[in-house]
Amino acid sequence: MTAIATTTSVPPVAAAMPAKYVLSKSEKRFIGLQLLFATAALSIGSLFGPLQALEFSGLTIGGRDLYALFQPLLASYYQGLTLHGVLNALIWTTFFITGFFTLTVTYGLRRPLAYPKLGWLGFIMMVLGLLTAAVPILINEASVLYTFYPPLQANWAFYVGLVFVVVGSWVQGYGFYITYYRWRKEHPDVRTPLMAFGSLITMVMWQIATLGIAVEILTQLLPWSLGLLPGVDPQLNRTYFWFTGHPLVYFWLLPAYVSWYAMLPKQAGGKLFSDSLARFSFWMFLVLSTPLGFHHQFTDPGVPTIWKTIHAILTYAVAFPSLLTAFTVVASLEYAGRQRGGKGLLGWIPKLPWRDVSVTPQILAGVLFIFGGIGGITNASYNINLVIHNTTWVPGHFHLTVASATTLSFMGIAYWLVPHLTGRTLWAPKLALVQAWTWFVGMAIFSNGMHTLGLLGAPRRTPLGVAPYVPANWEPRLLQTAIGGTILFIGAYLFVTILVVTVLRKPAPANLVPQIPEAESIQDPQLTPAWLDRWAPWLTIAILLIILVYGPNLFYQISNMQNTSPGFRLW
Amino acid sequence: MTTPPSQTPEPSVHIDPYERGWIIAAIVMLVVFALAVAVASYSLGIQLPSPEARVDPNTISSTGPFANPGLRELAPGRYEAYILAIGQGWYFNPREITVPAGSEVTFYITSPDVQHGFKLEGTNVNMMIVPGQVSSLTRRFDEPGEYNWVCHEYCGTGHAAMYGTLIVTP
Amino acid sequence: MAPEQKPDHEEEHFKPRGTVLIMVLFFFTIVALWGYVYLIMVSQGANTP
Ligand code: HEM
Ligand SMILES: [Cu+2]
Numbered sequence: 001m002t003a004i005a006t007t008t009s010v011p012p013v014a015a016a017m018p019a020k021y022v023l024s025k026s027e028k029r030f031i032g033l034q035l036l037f038a039t040a041a042l043s044i045g046s047l048f049g050p051l052q053a054l055e056f057s058g059l060t061i062g063g064r065d066l067y068a069l070f071q072p073l074l075a076s077y078y079q080g081l082t083l084h085g086v087l088n089a090l091i092w093t094t095f096f097i098t099g100f101f102t103l104t105v106t107y108g109l110r111r112p113l114a115y116p117k118l119g120w121l122g123f124i125m126m127v128l129g130l131l132t133a134a135v136p137i138l139i140n141e142a143s144v145l146y147t148f149y150p151p152l153q154a155n156w157a158f159y160v161g162l163v164f165v166v167v168g169s170w171v172q173g174y175g176f177y178i179t180y181y182r183w184r185k186e187h188p189d190v191r192t193p194l195m196a197f198g199s200l201i202t203m204v205m206w207q208i209a210t211l212g213i214a215v216e217i218l219t220q221l222l223p224w225s226l227g228l229l230p231g232v233d234p235q236l237n238r239t240y241f242w243f244t245g246h247p248l249v250y251f252w253l254l255p256a257y258v259s260w261y262a263m264l265p266k267q268a269g270g271k272l273f274s275d276s277l278a279r280f281s282f283w284m285f286l287v288l289s290t291p292l293g294f295h296h297q298f299t300d301p302g303v304p305t306i307w308k309t310i311h312a313i314l315t316y317a318v319a320f321p322s323l324l325t326a327f328t329v330v331a332s333l334e335y336a337g338r339q340r341g342g343k344g345l346l347g348w349i350p351k352l353p354w355r356d357v358s359v360t361p362q363i364l365a366g367v368l369f370i371f372g373g374i375g376g377i378t379n380a381s382y383n384i385n386l387v388i389h390n391t392t393w394v395p396g397h398f399h400l401t402v403a404s405a406t407t408l409s410f411m412g413i414a415y416w417l418v419p420h421l422t423g424r425t426l427w428a429p430k431l432a433l434v435q436a437w438t439w440f441v442g443m444a445i446f447s448n449g450m451h452t453l454g455l456l457g458a459p460r461r462t463p464l465g466v467a468p469y470v471p472a473n474w475e476p477r478l479l480q481t482a483i484g485g486t487i488l489f490i491g492a493y494l495f496v497t498i499l500v501v502t503v504l505r506k507p508a509p510a511n512l513v514p515q516i517p518e519a520e521s522i523q524d525p526q527l528t529p530a531w532l533d534r535w536a537p538w539l540t541i542a543i544l545l546i547i548l549v550y551g552p553n554l555f556y557q558i559s560n561m562q563n564t565s566p567g568f569r570l571w
Numbered sequence: 572m573t574t575p576p577s578q579t580p581e582p583s584v585h586i587d588p589y590e591r592g593w594i595i596a597a598i599v600m601l602v603v604f605a606l607a608v609a610v611a612s613y614s615l616g617i618q619l620p621s622p623e624a625r626v627d628p629n630t631i632s633s634t635g636p637f638a639n640p641g642l643r644e645l646a647p648g649r650y651e652a653y654i655l656a657i658g659q660g661w662y663f664n665p666r667e668i669t670v671p672a673g674s675e676v677t678f679y680i681t682s683p684d685v686q687h688g689f690k691l692e693g694t695n696v697n698m699m700i701v702p703g704q705v706s707s708l709t710r711r712f713d714e715p716g717e718y719n720w721v722c723h724e725y726c727g728t729g730h731a732a733m734y735g736t737l738i739v740t741p
Numbered sequence: 742m743a744p745e746q747k748p749d750h751e752e753e754h755f756k757p758r759g760t761v762l763i764m765v766l767f768f769f770t771i772v773a774l775w776g777y778v779y780l781i782m783v784s785q786g787a788n789t790p
Contacts, residue, residue: 003653005710014604055661066616076724076728077728078727089636102788110662122621145711145725149685149686149724149725151581151684151685151686152685152686152725152726152727185644210743232704233703234704235699235701235703235704238699238701263750273587273590273757274585274586275585276584276585276586277584277586277590277642277690297699298619299619299620299621299688299697299698299706300621300699300701301620301621301697301699301700301701301705301707302625302701302704303620303621303622303705303719304621304622305618305619305621305790312605312608313605316601316605317601319601320598322599322698323593323597324590324594324597326764326767327593327760327764328590329756330706330757330760330764331587331589331590332761333758334759334760335755335757338755342685343653345758345759345760345762346618346759346760346763347759348651348759349759368766370770371774374770374774374775375770375774377604377771377775378599378774378775378778381604381608381775381779382612382619383598383608383611383612383617383618383619384608384611384775384778384779384782385619385696385697386617386693386695386696386697386754386782386785386788387697387778387781387782387785388778389690389697389723390688390690390697390699390723390724391690391723450730450780455778455781457690457692457693458722459688459721459723459724460688460723461724461725461730461731462721462723462731464731466732467731467732467734468731468732468734469719469721469734475734488597504606522755523585526582527582527583528582528584528586529582529583529584530582532584545636559602560625562625562703563701564626564627564629564702564703565628565702566626566629566656568727569632570658570659570661570685570727570728571724571727571728587757589756589757589758589760589761590757592761593761594766596768600768600771600772604775607779608777611779611782611783614786615752615783615787616787616789617782617783617785617786617787617788618789618790619790620786620790633746645751681769686774693785694783694785694786694788694789695785695786695787697790707790708788708789708790709788709789709790710786710787710788710789711787
């Protein structure tokens with residue numbers, strides 16, 4: 001295998017990097033364990049998805065509401081929805097990402113983590129956090145949904161658990177930075193290998209962004225839930241939350257971009273179309289992910305419209321790197337399809353390796369993301385937000401992003417990664433293809449139903465099957481959503497089954513086990529200018545921009561804080 | 572790519588001409604969208620809520636205008652509607668408002684307990700209701716009919732029951 | 742397997758024409774869907790704070 005092809009135009013520095021790196025047994029175990037937690041979370045969180053969707057259709061069994069059947073195991077729709085949001089959107093994603101990034105950083109840089117124990121420490125904190133938060137959720141003391149807006153007040157353990165999950169992910173991040181720093185000292189002139197580059201930027205972005213909920217929990221919610229603070233300021237907490245809440249979606253998305261840019265072209269049989277623009281996109285995400293959280297607060301009473309306007313404009317700006325990604329990724333696929341003999345304008349598409357269990361899910365994830373992206377631009381469009389804010393359009397939208405672009409890509413990644421880590425071959429690869437298409441079709445039906453319902457005015461976070469105001473023209477769409485949701489559920493469980501059976505198989509001969517795919521780029525990365533591989537300027541801009549567009553209003557809200565809201569448990 | 576062949580070409584940002592075209596198209600599209608949104612906001616008057624007033628959720632039900640929520644006529648065809656979104660029991664107070672067609676109504680809404688939402692069917696009246704803040708929007712009603720408003724933020728187990736009706740009489 | 746002969750030459754002459762077509766379709770889909778919701782907003786009428 002010619003992993004790093006050294007053509008004549010490559011400056012000699014690139015040769016200093018070894019062509020490959022073999023993960024040690026303990027590294028594989030560490031990554032695999034994180035994926036195990038992630039998949040376990042998904043398998044439990046997904047149980048509630050179809051329940052919610054079927055509830056929409058007003059399904060009753062023996063004259064009883066669907067949720068009545070699950071009592072006392074599940075106290076209400078909202079205990080289920082809290083589990084669904086927390087386990088799927090927060091736990092499945094975060095554990096998968098820290099595991100995957102351990103691989104992209106070590107393999108990308110061709111060296112082990114500088115301090116593997118730091119990684120373990122972070123991971124153990126995350127697990128402890130998960131368990132701590134799980135207890136109050138499971139005993140119905142934290143049915144506050146994954147956005148935990150006060151004055152609904154959860155048991156303090158819920159907040160402590162979340163802090164541990166987040167801080168644990170930071171600690172794993174510190175391990176990546178030290179590893180990178182050591183590598184950089186030894187290779188001052190080498191362009192950071194793209195998979196490590198994208199992962200490091202994502203991690204740094206995450207650490208800046210999560211300061212919002214860290215401050216929210218530590219200065220308001222935790223002391224308040226412990227009885228040390230009589231009240232909180234709900235508007236201020238919304239602002240803190242969305243400081244983290246929007247970049248959170250890029251934390252989910254960018255790992256998929258890492259795979260689409262740095263791995264998928266190789267898997268499809270081609271090369272990355274543009275190394276410089278790939279890097280430029282990642283920097284734009286570092287700079288622009290955070291300073292636009294007010295676009296989630298367009299309808300908030302306590303935020304002046306001037307700040308809403310500024311954040312709306314910046315949101316348009318952050319749409320740009322995703323539009324760039326669309327071109328680069330599609331062009332990389334076109335290059336691959338032509339290498340495989342595709343002719344004509346679109347003849348390369350059927351030549352893509354559609355039978356590859358890892359490629360197909362990622363392409364389908366990208367297709368769904370097109371519509372997720374369009375919905376995102378719509379949401380961000382200032383007053384257009386009034387049409388859809390907090391309607392079912394919104395969950396319709398983010399099931400195309402986090403539950404498709406991210407989740408379906410992660411499924412595709414898992415299909416090579418889990419066999420690679422465990423030394424097995426994937427069980428039933430044809431079924432895995434069916435699984436990806438099932439998710440795709442189910443999601444198309446489900447999310448179309450949710451979007452349309454939203455345009456008709458149906459509120460989100462509402463068991464519409466029991467709502468007294470549902471007009472007749474919602475009914476067909478509620479049914480459509482239920483059907484799509486059921487198909488999705490089948491997709492989720494096929495995925496879990498395939499992974500479980502794979503892990504339980506006998507070890508396979510090494511030559512049959514998938515290797516880590518690392519895409520080359522058409523232009524040698526050494527020809528990418530150095531300013532696209534330097535942290536200082538970009539980090540400075542990112543922090544300055546946050547101070548500029550969050551500073552004044554945040555300062556105003558904090559200095560006018562009114563901690564007047566006591567806690568409520570209305571569930 | 573225009574770099575002359577040499578042993579060590581200078582690093583430069585390599586942008587394919589087609590991709591450059593896409594970059595320009597994407598930027599133009601976003602700018603046009605932004606302008607269209609600005610037109611809708613300034614010329615068509617489709618605007619967002621902005622800070623109205625701050626209140627103490629603990630005393631709001633007993634003092635000030637929200638102690639007697641409901642409709643007030645300011646002038647012929649000009650109304651204020653004070654509405655409380657209440658999580659303890661999951662209802663709006665009042666649940667129903669009646670105005671004649673052609674009226675302009677300013678909604679003032681707040682909550683004595685948890686967060687709620689307010690979305691009026693078929694309109695762009697869509698607001699978060701946050702304890703401690705008054706949410707407000709104004710709108711004219713010309714078409715007679717019954718319009719439901721719904722609570723669209725989770726406010727406890729009875730959230731799905733929370734709605735109200737605006738009746739516009741001919 | 743990397744192609745043997747003159748890979749550089751081939752790569753430099755790769756023109757992503759199919760990608761352009763897809764992006765054009767993408768462009769019009771964005772405009773259409775976004776425009777659809779924009780028009781719904783306009784039809785729902787004015788609001789003032
Ligand atoms: C198994 C297939 C799935 C189905 C059928 C499903 C269905 C649903 C439905 C119907 C809702 C709306 C509930 C409401 O607003 O009242 C919802 C909410 C949500 N879903 Fe899913 N979902 C699935 C998978 C996922 C996945 C994989 C993720 C994330 C990775 C996810 C993340 C979320 C989030 C964050 C919410 C919002 C919860 C909230 O409003 O607090 N879902 N889901
Ligand atoms: Cu409510």
